[in-house]
Amino acid sequence: MRIATWNINGLKARLDYLCLWLAERRPDVVGLQELKTEDAQFPHARFAELGYVAHVHGEKAWNGVAVLSRGEAEVFQRGLPGQEALGARLIGVRVAGLDFTTVYCPNGKTLAHVDYQRKLDWFEALAAYWAERHAPDRATVLCGDFNVVPHATDSWRGADGDGEIFHTTLERERFATLLALGLIDLYRDRHPEGRAYSWWDYRGGSFHRGHGLRIDTLLGSEAVRRRVVEVVIDRDFRKKQGELTPSDHAPVYADLSDR
Protein backbone atom coordinates (compact mmCIF):
# COMPACT_ATOMS: atom_id res chain seq x y z
CA MET A 1 0.00 0.00 0.00
CA ARG A 2 1.25 3.45 -0.89
CA ILE A 3 0.38 6.44 1.31
CA ALA A 4 1.30 10.02 0.51
CA THR A 5 1.17 13.65 1.54
CA TRP A 6 1.30 16.70 -0.72
CA ASN A 7 0.77 20.42 -0.36
CA ILE A 8 -0.53 21.20 -3.84
CA ASN A 9 -0.80 25.01 -3.50
CA GLY A 10 -4.24 25.45 -5.04
CA LEU A 11 -6.38 22.57 -6.27
CA LYS A 12 -7.96 24.41 -9.19
CA ALA A 13 -4.56 25.46 -10.51
CA ARG A 14 -3.00 22.05 -9.84
CA LEU A 15 -5.75 19.64 -10.88
CA ASP A 16 -4.20 18.43 -14.13
CA TYR A 17 -0.79 18.17 -12.51
CA LEU A 18 -2.19 16.26 -9.54
CA CYS A 19 -4.04 13.82 -11.81
CA LEU A 20 -0.85 13.24 -13.76
CA TRP A 21 0.93 12.31 -10.54
CA LEU A 22 -1.92 10.05 -9.36
CA ALA A 23 -1.80 8.16 -12.65
CA GLU A 24 1.98 7.85 -12.49
CA ARG A 25 2.45 6.88 -8.82
CA ARG A 26 -0.88 5.15 -8.12
CA PRO A 27 -1.01 5.95 -4.39
CA ASP A 28 -3.74 4.31 -2.32
CA VAL A 29 -4.23 7.09 0.25
CA VAL A 30 -3.23 10.75 -0.20
CA GLY A 31 -3.40 13.66 2.22
CA LEU A 32 -3.64 16.96 0.37
CA GLN A 33 -3.08 20.45 1.79
CA GLU A 34 -3.67 24.02 0.60
CA LEU A 35 -6.68 23.28 -1.55
CA LYS A 36 -7.74 26.96 -1.59
CA THR A 37 -11.14 25.70 -2.73
CA GLU A 38 -14.64 25.70 -1.30
CA ASP A 39 -16.11 22.25 -0.69
CA ALA A 40 -18.90 22.93 -3.20
CA GLN A 41 -16.27 23.48 -5.91
CA PHE A 42 -14.30 20.30 -5.15
CA PRO A 43 -13.89 18.25 -8.37
CA HIS A 44 -15.02 14.87 -7.04
CA ALA A 45 -15.87 13.58 -10.52
CA ARG A 46 -12.36 14.12 -11.79
CA PHE A 47 -10.95 11.96 -9.00
CA ALA A 48 -13.68 9.35 -9.39
CA GLU A 49 -12.49 8.86 -12.99
CA LEU A 50 -9.14 7.82 -11.56
CA GLY A 51 -10.72 5.52 -8.99
CA TYR A 52 -10.49 7.81 -5.97
CA VAL A 53 -13.03 8.93 -3.43
CA ALA A 54 -12.33 12.25 -1.67
CA HIS A 55 -13.17 13.53 1.78
CA VAL A 56 -12.72 17.27 2.10
CA HIS A 57 -12.42 20.01 4.69
CA GLY A 58 -12.03 23.16 2.65
CA GLU A 59 -12.74 26.87 2.63
CA LYS A 60 -12.68 29.74 0.20
CA ALA A 61 -9.29 31.09 -0.96
CA TRP A 62 -7.04 29.67 1.75
CA ASN A 63 -5.98 26.49 3.55
CA GLY A 64 -8.13 23.40 3.02
CA VAL A 65 -7.25 19.72 3.35
CA ALA A 66 -8.53 16.47 1.83
CA VAL A 67 -7.90 12.76 1.76
CA LEU A 68 -8.11 10.80 -1.47
CA SER A 69 -8.38 7.03 -1.27
CA ARG A 70 -9.04 4.07 -3.51
CA GLY A 71 -11.11 2.27 -0.89
CA GLU A 72 -13.91 3.30 1.41
CA ALA A 73 -13.00 5.91 3.98
CA GLU A 74 -14.90 7.30 6.95
CA VAL A 75 -14.27 10.79 8.30
CA PHE A 76 -13.76 10.93 12.04
CA GLN A 77 -12.53 14.53 12.38
CA ARG A 78 -12.85 17.80 10.48
CA GLY A 79 -10.89 20.69 11.96
CA LEU A 80 -8.63 20.91 15.01
CA PRO A 81 -10.80 21.42 18.10
CA GLY A 82 -10.56 24.97 19.46
CA GLN A 83 -8.48 26.19 16.51
CA GLU A 84 -11.22 26.75 13.94
CA ALA A 85 -10.36 30.46 13.65
CA LEU A 86 -7.06 29.59 11.97
CA GLY A 87 -8.83 27.92 9.05
CA ALA A 88 -9.55 24.46 7.66
CA ARG A 89 -6.32 22.66 8.46
CA LEU A 90 -7.06 19.11 9.63
CA ILE A 91 -9.05 16.12 8.45
CA GLY A 92 -8.91 12.56 9.76
CA VAL A 93 -10.33 9.45 8.13
CA ARG A 94 -10.33 5.74 8.82
CA VAL A 95 -9.12 4.09 5.64
CA ALA A 96 -7.40 0.84 4.72
CA GLY A 97 -7.02 -0.11 8.38
CA LEU A 98 -5.32 3.19 9.22
CA ASP A 99 -6.30 6.20 11.26
CA PHE A 100 -5.07 8.69 8.65
CA THR A 101 -4.93 12.39 9.54
CA THR A 102 -3.54 15.14 7.37
CA VAL A 103 -2.72 18.67 8.49
CA TYR A 104 -1.73 22.02 7.08
CA CYS A 105 0.07 23.65 9.99
CA PRO A 106 0.10 27.45 10.25
CA ASN A 107 3.04 29.20 8.58
CA GLY A 108 3.76 31.78 11.28
CA LYS A 109 5.10 34.35 8.80
CA THR A 110 7.82 35.97 10.96
CA LEU A 111 8.93 35.74 14.57
CA ALA A 112 7.53 39.22 15.23
CA HIS A 113 4.13 38.47 13.69
CA VAL A 114 1.14 37.60 15.86
CA ASP A 115 0.70 34.49 13.68
CA TYR A 116 3.94 33.06 15.06
CA GLN A 117 2.47 32.67 18.55
CA ARG A 118 -0.75 31.42 16.98
CA LYS A 119 1.29 28.77 15.18
CA LEU A 120 2.86 27.62 18.46
CA ASP A 121 -0.57 27.52 20.10
CA TRP A 122 -1.97 25.54 17.17
CA PHE A 123 0.73 22.92 17.60
CA GLU A 124 -0.05 22.66 21.30
CA ALA A 125 -3.70 22.07 20.44
CA LEU A 126 -2.67 19.43 17.92
CA ALA A 127 -0.56 17.58 20.49
CA ALA A 128 -3.39 17.74 23.03
CA TYR A 129 -5.87 16.43 20.47
CA TRP A 130 -3.50 13.67 19.49
CA ALA A 131 -2.74 12.65 23.06
CA GLU A 132 -6.45 12.41 23.78
CA ARG A 133 -7.67 10.75 20.59
CA HIS A 134 -4.99 8.44 19.27
CA ALA A 135 -3.87 5.24 21.00
CA PRO A 136 -0.18 4.64 20.34
CA ASP A 137 -0.73 0.93 19.65
CA ARG A 138 -2.97 1.60 16.63
CA ALA A 139 -1.83 2.01 13.04
CA THR A 140 -1.97 5.80 12.81
CA VAL A 141 -0.60 8.33 10.36
CA LEU A 142 -0.25 12.07 10.87
CA CYS A 143 1.01 13.67 7.69
CA GLY A 144 1.13 17.03 6.01
CA ASP A 145 2.88 20.35 5.71
CA PHE A 146 4.17 21.07 9.21
CA ASN A 147 5.96 24.31 8.30
CA VAL A 148 8.74 23.28 10.68
CA VAL A 149 12.27 22.16 9.82
CA PRO A 150 12.79 19.33 12.36
CA HIS A 151 16.59 19.51 12.43
CA ALA A 152 19.33 21.66 10.98
CA THR A 153 20.10 18.93 8.46
CA ASP A 154 16.59 19.37 7.03
CA SER A 155 17.39 22.91 5.86
CA TRP A 156 19.58 23.98 2.95
CA ARG A 157 21.02 26.52 5.36
CA GLY A 158 22.03 23.88 7.87
CA ALA A 159 22.71 25.29 11.34
CA ASP A 160 22.95 28.80 9.85
CA GLY A 161 19.16 28.72 9.67
CA ASP A 162 18.73 28.11 13.40
CA GLY A 163 16.51 30.73 15.00
CA GLU A 164 14.83 31.81 11.75
CA ILE A 165 11.14 31.16 11.11
CA PHE A 166 10.52 27.39 10.59
CA HIS A 167 13.87 26.79 12.34
CA THR A 168 13.28 28.06 15.89
CA THR A 169 13.75 26.02 19.04
CA LEU A 170 10.12 26.62 20.02
CA GLU A 171 8.80 25.31 16.70
CA ARG A 172 11.13 22.30 16.88
CA GLU A 173 10.00 21.58 20.44
CA ARG A 174 6.37 21.59 19.28
CA PHE A 175 7.20 19.15 16.48
CA ALA A 176 9.21 16.95 18.86
CA THR A 177 6.21 16.78 21.18
CA LEU A 178 4.34 14.90 18.44
CA LEU A 179 7.21 12.42 18.19
CA ALA A 180 7.15 11.98 21.96
CA LEU A 181 3.51 10.88 21.60
CA GLY A 182 4.67 7.83 19.67
CA LEU A 183 4.88 9.16 16.11
CA ILE A 184 7.92 8.45 13.96
CA ASP A 185 9.20 10.59 11.09
CA LEU A 186 9.05 7.87 8.45
CA TYR A 187 11.42 9.53 5.98
CA ARG A 188 14.08 10.19 8.63
CA ASP A 189 13.66 6.72 10.10
CA ARG A 190 14.18 5.09 6.70
CA HIS A 191 16.97 7.50 5.67
CA PRO A 192 18.88 8.50 8.82
CA GLU A 193 21.62 10.25 6.83
CA GLY A 194 19.62 11.41 3.84
CA ARG A 195 19.58 15.10 3.06
CA ALA A 196 16.46 15.83 1.10
CA TYR A 197 13.95 18.63 0.91
CA SER A 198 10.23 18.75 0.20
CA TRP A 199 9.70 22.49 -0.39
CA TRP A 200 11.52 25.08 -2.45
CA ASP A 201 10.46 28.73 -2.73
CA TYR A 202 9.23 29.65 -6.19
CA ARG A 203 11.36 32.76 -5.97
CA GLY A 204 15.01 33.13 -6.73
CA GLY A 205 15.53 29.85 -8.54
CA SER A 206 15.53 28.06 -5.20
CA PHE A 207 14.79 24.64 -6.66
CA HIS A 208 17.73 24.71 -9.05
CA ARG A 209 20.02 26.15 -6.39
CA GLY A 210 19.09 23.40 -3.95
CA HIS A 211 17.66 25.93 -1.49
CA GLY A 212 14.99 23.71 0.05
CA LEU A 213 13.49 22.70 3.37
CA ARG A 214 12.11 19.38 4.54
CA ILE A 215 8.83 20.50 6.09
CA ASP A 216 6.43 17.91 4.64
CA THR A 217 6.38 14.70 6.60
CA LEU A 218 4.65 11.37 7.01
CA LEU A 219 4.57 10.57 10.71
CA GLY A 220 3.50 7.06 11.66
CA SER A 221 2.97 5.01 14.80
CA GLU A 222 5.19 1.98 15.43
CA ALA A 223 2.54 -0.27 13.87
CA VAL A 224 3.01 1.72 10.63
CA ARG A 225 6.76 2.13 10.89
CA ARG A 226 7.39 -1.60 11.00
CA ARG A 227 5.54 -1.99 7.68
CA VAL A 228 7.61 0.63 5.85
CA VAL A 229 9.35 -0.68 2.75
CA GLU A 230 10.47 2.67 1.32
CA VAL A 231 9.89 6.40 1.77
CA VAL A 232 10.37 8.76 -1.15
CA ILE A 233 10.39 12.52 -1.50
CA ASP A 234 9.19 12.71 -5.08
CA ARG A 235 11.22 15.70 -6.23
CA ASP A 236 10.62 14.99 -9.93
CA PHE A 237 7.11 16.26 -9.23
CA ARG A 238 8.44 19.62 -8.07
CA LYS A 239 9.47 20.13 -11.71
CA LYS A 240 7.41 21.58 -14.51
CA GLN A 241 5.54 18.84 -16.38
CA GLY A 242 5.14 20.00 -19.95
CA GLU A 243 3.16 23.23 -19.62
CA LEU A 244 1.91 22.32 -16.15
CA THR A 245 3.24 24.39 -13.26
CA PRO A 246 4.29 22.46 -10.15
CA SER A 247 3.39 23.21 -6.56
CA ASP A 248 6.21 24.67 -4.47
CA HIS A 249 6.09 21.38 -2.52
CA ALA A 250 7.03 17.88 -3.69
CA PRO A 251 4.86 14.89 -2.79
CA VAL A 252 6.17 12.51 -0.14
CA TYR A 253 5.07 8.89 -0.23
CA ALA A 254 5.71 5.67 1.68
CA ASP A 255 5.21 2.10 0.60
CA LEU A 256 3.89 -0.19 3.34
CA SER A 257 3.79 -3.97 3.39
CA ASP A 258 0.39 -5.55 4.03
CA ARG A 259 1.35 -6.62 7.52
Next chain:
DNA sequence: ATGTCTACTGATAGTAGA
Protein backbone atom coordinates in the same frame (compact mmCIF):
# COMPACT_ATOMS: atom_id res chain seq x y z
C1' DA B 1 17.84 39.32 -5.67
C1' DT B 2 11.91 38.99 -2.37
C1' DG B 3 13.86 37.16 -9.35
C1' DT B 4 7.17 33.27 -8.38
C1' DC B 5 2.75 31.57 -7.97
C1' DT B 6 -2.20 31.55 -6.30
C1' DA B 7 -6.64 33.51 -5.50
C1' DC B 8 -9.12 37.40 -4.27
C1' DT B 9 -11.51 41.76 -5.76
C1' DG B 10 -18.29 46.18 -6.90
C1' DA B 11 -11.65 42.87 -10.95
C1' DT B 12 -10.04 43.26 -15.82
C1' DA B 13 -4.30 45.25 -12.43
C1' DG B 14 -3.09 45.36 -7.92
C1' DT B 15 -2.81 43.16 -3.42
C1' DA B 16 -1.96 39.75 0.15
C1' DG B 17 -0.12 35.51 1.49
C1' DA B 18 3.11 31.93 1.17
